[in-house]
Amino acid sequence: MNPAFKQWLNSVCVWIDSTALSQAIQSAAWVVPAVQTVHILAIAALMGSMVMINLRLLGVTGRDQSLAAVSRRFSPVIWWALPVLLVSGIILITGEPARALKNVIFQWKMLMVISAVLITLYFTAPLNKNPAYWDSRGGVGRVVAVVSFALWVGIIFAGRWIAYF
């Protein structure tokens, strides 16, 4: 890592750590487990919906419903879960900034979150305009499903790995 960036990141962590909010989170032992519970509930909702959409895109399940119908039903759950994950994640960072921000696995996790959001948009945006869009794309849809699956699972793995790296 670039030494100037490392130093800047360190001063950001020291500053966050000194704020009243961080001190309050650190002094109430129940806050982190409670916020982690919210984070995990949002992960469960997001992953369940992601699996339903991607299995339909792969043609494995839900073939009695159109892809557009499956996406209409499940993608709002993904868009509702993401802000919950963002806010709960920020609270966890505020309580222990150096643990996440300085951790390269956390940095990879954020890159994967951005990539997973972009691929979800790439899948849903054309479908909203043309419900039959992916029917004519054959293999591309399957590649999107596999990459999306891999990214979301990679995010879960990275999320757990932060604690051990």
Ligand code: HEM
């Ligand atoms: C949107 C921005 C997000 C931020 C800022 C964020 C931040 C965090 C932080 C700070 C932790 C605590 C890590 C530790 O100290 O051990 C964490 C845990 C975790 N995150 Fe996220 N996260 C975000 C999104 C996601 C998403 C989208 C997923 C998966 C779909 C995810 C999955 C996990 C998992 C599995 C854990 C471990 C939970 C545990 O063991 O208690 N996160 N996250």
